Amino acid sequence: MSLSVESLARIAIQLQSGISHQDRFQRLINTLRQLLGCDASALLRYEQRQFRPLAIDGLAPDVLGRRFSLDAHPRLEAIARAGDVVRFPADSHLPDPYDGLIPNRQDLKVHACIGLPLFADQTLIGALTIDGMDPAQFDHFSDEELRLVGALASAALTNALLVEQLESQTITPLSISNIPAGKPGTEMVGLSEVMRQLKREIEMVAGSDLNVLITGETGVGKELVAKAIHEGSSRAGQSVVYLNCAALPESVAESELFGHVKGAFTGAIHHRTGKFEMADNGTLFLDEIGELSLSLQAKLLRVLQYGDLQRVGDDNVLRVNVRVLAATNRDLKQEVLDNRFRADLFHRLSVFPVHVPPLRERGQDITLLAGFFCEKSRERMGLKRVALAANCLSLLKQYTWPGNVRELEHAVYRATIIARATQQSDELLLEAQHFNQVPEQMDTPPVALDVPSLGVDQGLRDATDDFQRQLIDNTLNNCARKWSACARMLDMDVANLHRLAKRLGLK
Ligand SMILES: Nc1ncnc2c1ncn2[C@@H]1O[C@H](COP(=O)(O)OP(=O)(O)OP(=O)(O)O)[C@@H](O)[C@H]1O
Ligand SMILES: [Mg+2]
Incomplete structure (x- = not known):
């Protein structure tokens, strides 16, 4: 022994x-x-x-x-x-x-x-x-x-x-087999203190059946939080009904939310079930709630107060039992002060507000999230290996991530595509230069890369030139062929870009 x-x-x-x-x-x-x-x-x-x-x-x-x-x-x-x-x-x-x-x-x-x-x-x-x-x-x-x-x-x-x-105060008898496990795909990765605190809040509010207002900057994970609250609630057996309030034209919004009956208005040739009815006994996730018009806010308030709703064109009143989770990246308190959001609705929704902190306040999670997305990227693209170089990790930790977790996720996927094209292998090492195009703004759409199919007989120099040619051309297309904007997106000096483009025969 x-x-x-x-x-x-x-x-x-x-x-x-x-x-x-x-x-x-x-x-x-x-x-x-x-x-x-x-x-x-x-x-x-x-x-x-x-x-x-x-x-x-x-x-x-x-x-x-x-x-x-x-x-x-x-x-x-x-x-x-x-x-x-x-x-x-x-x-x-x-x-x-x-x-x-x-x-x-x-x-x-x-x-x-x-x-x-x-x-x-x-x-x-x-x-x-x-x-x-x-x-x-x-x-x-x-x-x-x-x-x-x-x-x-x-x-x-x-x-x-x-x-x-x-x-976690579950009252069910102790046994390993009934320890709840998060569904894969909805896990919130992060061990930083603010994330631990957030997970505790989610756990507390999940079981309460209160309506929840989830706030935070773009890309911080508000939708993920909504899913986690639902998964931890007694309504988890039902699926979450999702409605994006920003994508609702005023004319159809009411029937989208509450449904309508046949003949309610010109064009209403069928009955239509609204999202509230679909979510009966379950959860309704109202994304971008800050974009809802004042008149719809009033109608929403009525349902939240009394639990009853009327389909458009119907005199009958329906009773529903719906838990509302709402999310916004606006400062709703300010919206209330500016008379763009009803104070009474705000108070109904924010009995238990949950704030999702920006990524820059949980810097130590960047390493974990980067690894998480590398593994996802590897699976998604059918690669054998996607590793991160140490120099690259320190770069990712320095950046402030205005687009938060979503921006990091896209940056890793993009870096994988670029590394695959330049390393011509299915065992990749992501290095700092593959991340050099981290966009300044979340609004900037990720550069649509069509990775050129590289011939095996092509030397590294030619292959790299091909790749650069295509990348610059795509980027130019994405910014109305403006060289200065293109240089910004590629994080390059504009004079250097002109010089490179000339050498590549793009001008
Ligand atoms: N803690 C986390 N662990 C793993 N993935 C995460 C985490 N937070 C966010 N993500 C991922 O980042 C992306 C953005 O998250 P999500 O859509 O929930 O953000 P959001 O706050 O709703 O953004 P927006 O305000 O733009 O709607 C998603 O792909 C999500 O899965
Ligand atoms: Mg969202």
């Missing part, structure tokens, strides 16, 4: 100390490095067919924001299926999810890799992964020893999950 009783006891003790779960998980991972001498390890939580890193060691910091779906990661799928210690052969052909994500090691082609699935009463709740650069690195540890390590980690994770459940 190469693991001493003392060292196992040390893990057990480590797991009892530490102020937060995060802390404890990190200690577990750090102890593993000392104990097993691994080069990289991760503690992952399993839910909804994906693995989410809880703590990492020896891996790029953005890994903490990545989500690894079973379908996209056969190695993790094998661990989830195994039910026991998995030792991957050093030359396993299954791609490693951390390939390219171990700093200073670009390649994991031949290495030692172990996966330990973690269970609580037969239910898979997570996994530990252990990687070493030397193929024989873990040969002297027996399966029994590794199982013991896994059992300790399982116990720690189970405890943490139960404590979380207790803290």
Whole structure:
């Protein structure tokens, strides 16, 4: 036996100390490095067919924001299926999810890799992964020893999950299987203090059935917050009915909201069910509520006050039970002062206001979000690897992100496209220059890139020229062929752009 009783006891003790779960998980991972001498390890939580890193060691910091779906990661799928210690052969052909994500090691082609699935009463709740650069690195540890390590980690994770459940005041009996899990696609990535606070607020308000006003700048995640509130509410069984108030022409707005009966007005040839009726017993999400006209605000108020509504052209009154979540990027208090928004409606909606902070106030989440979007981008474009260079992370952290999370998301996707065109590979490293076109303004549409299909016989220089030619041409088209605007979008000096265009034969 190469693991001493003392060292196992040390893990057990480590797991009892530490102020937060995060802390404890990190200690577990750090102890593993000392104990097993691994080069990289991760503690992952399993839910909804994906693995989410809880703590990492020896891996790029953005890994903490990545989500690894079973379908996209056969190695993790094998661990989830195994039910026991998995030792991957050093030359396993299954791609490693951390390939390219171990700093200073670009390649994991031949290495030692172990996966330990973690269970609580037969239910898979997570996994530990252990990687070493030397193929024989873990040969002297027996399966029994590794199982013991896994059992300790399982116990720690189970405890943490139960404590979380207790803290979230759910009254249902404690068991691992009824711990709520967010739907993939609606997860709010972020561990910063302001995000933790926001998640606590969401949890509190979700169960209350109050109407909620969600405020925040463009692209901060207001729609995601609305989904999270709905998912955490007793109405989660129904889907959210969505209505964008900004996209409602005044003439159809009323029937869109409340419906109309056949013959109510010229052109009303059928009955039409309004959004309020569709959302009966569920949730109605009124996006961009600040754009609603004053007359519609009055009608909306009546429904919120009395719960009854009238279809256009109908004398009957319908009773509905709808929870309204409303979002706006305007300062509604100011709108009230300027007589553009009804004070009484504002007060009805903002019993519990939820403010989503701008990305620049949660700088430490930029790393996680960047990793999250890299992984999404990789899956979306069918690539083997999308890693972030360290120099590039520091650049992303410096930028102020006026378009917030959406701008970061688009920047990562765009950088992936540019890197794919220039690196001609499906294993990409995103570097600072791929982000150089972060647009100044959210309103600027992302440059529509048609990546040229590059011939294999083409040299790098020619391929790059082709790419630049096409990028400049597309950008020019996007800004009415104005050179100065184009230079701004490409974050270039205009004189340099003219010079480059001349060399590329664009002028
Ligand atoms: N914390 C987060 N974790 C993961 N993705 C996020 C997060 N916040 C926002 N996003 C993503 O960023 C994009 C913008 O979010 P969303 O549409 O919710 O913003 P918004 O506040 O409604 O913007 P707008 O005011 O422009 O309507 C979406 O693709 C969303 O999934
Ligand atoms: Mg929105």
